[in-house]
Amino acid sequence: MQRTGSRWHIAVFLAPAVLVYTAVMIFPLFNTLRLALYSRIDQERVFVGLENFKTLFGEAVWSEQFWNALGNNFWFFVIHMLVQNPIGIALAAILSQPRLRFAALYRSAIFIPTILSFVIVGFAWKLILSPIWGIAPSMLDAVGLKSLFAPWLGKEAYALTTLALVSVWQFVGIPMMLIYAALLSIPEEILEVGEVDGITGWSAFWKIKLPLILPSIGIISILTFVANFNAFDLIYATQGALAGPNYSTDILGTLMYRTFFGFQLQLGDPHMGSAIASAMFAIILIGVCIYLFGIQTRLRRYQL
Amino acid sequence: MNKAFCTAALSGALLFAGSAMAADVTITIESWRNDDLALWQDKIIPAFESENPGIKVEFTPSAPTEYNAALNSKLEAGSAGDLITCRPFDASLALFDAGHLADLDDMESMSNFSDVAKSAWQTDDGSASFCVPMASVIHGFIYNKDAFKEIGVEAPTTEEEFFAVLEKIKAEGSYIPLVMGTNDQWEAATMGYNNIGPNYWKGEEGRLALLKGEQKLTDEQWVAPYATLAKWGAYMGDGYEAQTYPDSQNMFTLGRGAIYPAGSWEISGFNEQADFEMGAFKPPVKANGDTCYISDHTDIGLGMNAASKNADAAKKFLSWVASPTFASIFGNALPGFFPLSSAPVELDDALAKEFVSWRGECESTIRSTYQILSRGTPNLENDTWGASVAAIKGAGTPEELSKKLQEGLDSWYKP
Structure with a gap:
């Protein structure tokens, strides 16, 4: 067996993954970025440089829609960060209590919505919240709170928040599982040492466990960020591509879809659509970079 | 193997x-x-x-x-x-x-x-x-004949009668007067604005004038339909803001509503689903004897x-x-x-015959936004959906809404 010159096996083993990944991820990504620099003029595809971006940010018709969608996206993200992740952490903390009965049952029950399709979740919640056939109005009625009910998905003021909470309901299992795993990996000894020093119960969580799971929380935040800024399915499934009422649930994903493929009488414009997709890519890239270089490198890691 | x-x-x-x-x-x-x-x-x-x-x-x-x-x-x-x-x-x-x-x-x-x-x-x-x-499809209103008989009202021909009928149905209380939702948005524009509108802008006359730039969306005949739509909201079902198109179809065919702003494409589905007798009336005109215009859309x-x-x-x-x-x-x-x-x-x-008979009595036109006017950005058809919904919900005055539409159109359309 010769040792030198036989490194070709590395290439062979890498090839399938590299080829598949290039074909389905890298090539489309760069092609989308390239498409954003073209426009169709008189049936000809013409290179126009950054003209599409100038239109997107410079013309009120486009920029208003873009900032509206971006603002909605931020709100969608904020709701997830404020509701989904704290609840996920709290659930994980409760589940990791050694004395909790039926822990496995709760864990599965909370995680199950995550594996459901967006279409099913969207449809089910639309039915639950329907003012006509839904169980939400009758349930509220049963406890005498019917006056609190509103057709939430149809009101501009509530629709986006409602959808964000539906999405939280669906995905709360993910932070719960990740944090749960992180909590289980904390050695008993450390907690016992803490107990000797008089740190028990809640203060043990705040002072010992939380610092140790901070890196996991960071990872969850960035996963939430990426998922939220790529979101599309739930809004499309419940509100359609026009993201009503009055664009109040329009996020970058739906704006991109409408622009790229067209809608009703609006004709599709793949080039402007790609420009929006590129903007989305840039936003996510910047967000991830801020996290990686600004936050993650500063997180203290404890050798357990 | x-x-x-x-x-x-x-x-x-x-x-x-x-x-x-x-x-x-x-x-x-x-x-x-x-x-x-x-x-x-x-x-x-x-x-x-x-x-x-x-x-x-x-x-x-x-x-x-x-x-x-x-x-x-x-x-x-x-x-x-x-x-x-x-x-x-x-x-x-x-x-x-x-x-x-x-x-x-x-x-x-x-x-x-x-x-x-x-x-x-x-x-x-x-x-x-x-x-x-x-x-082509023709717009109009389909109504529940049994409900009309029960309440004792007749199919209206003028706008005044139309709202009097709605008021009566509402007062009686057992039927939702007007079955339509705004969740999917297009109904408000297609079955609302473009259904009743041709009577205001005189069908083809107004539509072609708009295309030529002789009329504006801010003119009285294009604003007035929004003012009429604004009166619809009070007669629509509870929570109509979140009522979807299939919801409306089901509510009407289950016999819970009296009048359904319709397109003739509903006929075959309704015939199958509804077990009550249905009739149809054309978009009401301002005064008795006015020429009627219908949207007979290719x-x-x-x-x-x-x-x-x-x-x-x-x-x-x-x-x-x-x-x-x-x-x-x-x-x-x-x-x-x-x-x-x-x-x-x-x-x-029978119902289809009723619809098609209007071709003989009224002038036909097509939906105002479809030819040429929805070619640019912002898209006039999509914006009309939004404006019609806003009119029904009362989220904007008819004048404001039309002004915004005309501004959008002016930004790219030069007749």
């Missing part, structure tokens, strides 16, 4: 032989009318196939909301069917300009159609036609994929679609989609 392989190979060979033996040409039709699948398969296609042995036709519809996007991608990729169901106006014009739809002017049977019928599928100057007009055409490999068979099918035979089968199989061919077609369905 060996045995399984043999079986697979054998059945594969058999399949291959089977398909090679039948030398039939199969043409496929792209469509968004998935509701009509059964009608095509049971009535229309067998009628064609029995007249034209050797040609097999497949109807492969997709969901209405996804049709345009799916069709465009398929055409780009070269995997679209031989015949393309055409949306009216720009969507199809763009396909023709891009070379995806074949020019049909040399087809003899195109002379079976009037110019208005063909206008939805022609170039702006009318020099080329690229789809055979199949059907909605469906059929064109040929320019890249079709079975062009001859596809052309044959198209000529058949242009013939009176097809018009009669189609008009009766799908009551509510009215054939556009010049030859008169006898319809059996």
Whole structure:
């Protein structure tokens, strides 16, 4: 067996993954970025440089829609960060209590919505919240709170928040599982040492466990960020591509879809659509970079 | 394992032989009318196939909301069917300009159609036609006859009567006066604004003046329909803001509502679902005796994929679609989609007859936003949806809403 010159096996083993990944991820990504620099003029595809971006940010018709969608996206993200992740952490903390009965049952029950399709979740919640056939109005009625009910998905003021909470309901299992795993990996000894020093119960969580799971929380935040800024399915499934009422649930994903493929009488414009997709890519890239270089490198890691 | 392989190979060979033996040409039709699948398969296609042995036709519809996007991608990729169901106006014009739809002017049977019928599928100057007009839909109101009898009201003809009827139904309390929701947005524009509007802007007269720039959306006749729509909200069901289009259809056919702002395409579905008697009345006019205008909208055409490999068979099918035979089968199989061919077609369905009878009494027009005006950004049709919803909800005054629409239109449209 010769040792030198036989490194070709590395290439062979890498090839399938590299080829598949290039074909389905890298090539489309760069092609989308390239498409954003073209426009169709008189049936000809013409290179126009950054003209599409100038239109997107410079013309009120486009920029208003873009900032509206971006603002909605931020709100969608904020709701997830404020509701989904704290609840996920709290659930994980409760589940990791050694004395909790039926822990496995709760864990599965909370995680199950995550594996459901967006279409099913969207449809089910639309039915639950329907003012006509839904169980939400009758349930509220049963406890005498019917006056609190509103057709939430149809009101501009509530629709986006409602959808964000539906999405939280669906995905709360993910932070719960990740944090749960992180909590289980904390050695008993450390907690016992803490107990000797008089740190028990809640203060043990705040002072010992939380610092140790901070890196996991960071990872969850960035996963939430990426998922939220790529979101599309739930809004499309419940509100359609026009993201009503009055664009109040329009996020970058739906704006991109409408622009790229067209809608009703609006004709599709793949080039402007790609420009929006590129903007989305840039936003996510910047967000991830801020996290990686600004936050993650500063997180203290404890050798357990 | 060996045995399984043999079986697979054998059945594969058999399949291959089977398909090679039948030398039939199969043409496929792209469509968004998935509701009509059964009608095509049971009535229309067998009628064609029995007249034209050797040609097999497949109807492969997709969901209405996804049709345009799916069709465009398929055409780009070269995997679209031989015949393309055409949306009216720009969507199809763009396909023709891009070379995806074949020019049909040399087809003899195109002379079976009037110019208005063909206008939805022609170039702006009318020099080329690229789809055979199949059907139009007429707007109006469908009402629950039993409910009207119970409450003791008659179908209204003037606007004043219309609101008096709504008020009476509301006061009586057992029916939702006006069954419509704003969740999906398009109903408000299509079954609201463009349904009652033609009476205000005098049909074609106003529509063409708008196209020429002689009228503005801020003119009285274009603003007034929003003011009327604003009065609708009070008569719509609880939580109408989140009521979807299927919700409205179900509510009406379950007998929970009295009046349904409709397009004639609802007829076949309603006939099947509702177990009460239905009637229809046309959009109310301002004063008794005024000329009435109806939206008789060219909605469906059929064109040929320019890249079709079975062009001859596809052309044959198209000529058949242009013939009176097809018009009669189609008009009766799908009551509510009215054939556009010049030859008169006898319809059996009472409700459809009622709708089509208005063609004789009123002036016909098409939806105001469809021709040319929804070509730019912002898209006037989409914005009209939003404006109509806002009018009903009272989220903006009619003047504000029309001003915004006109500004949007001015930004790109120079008549």
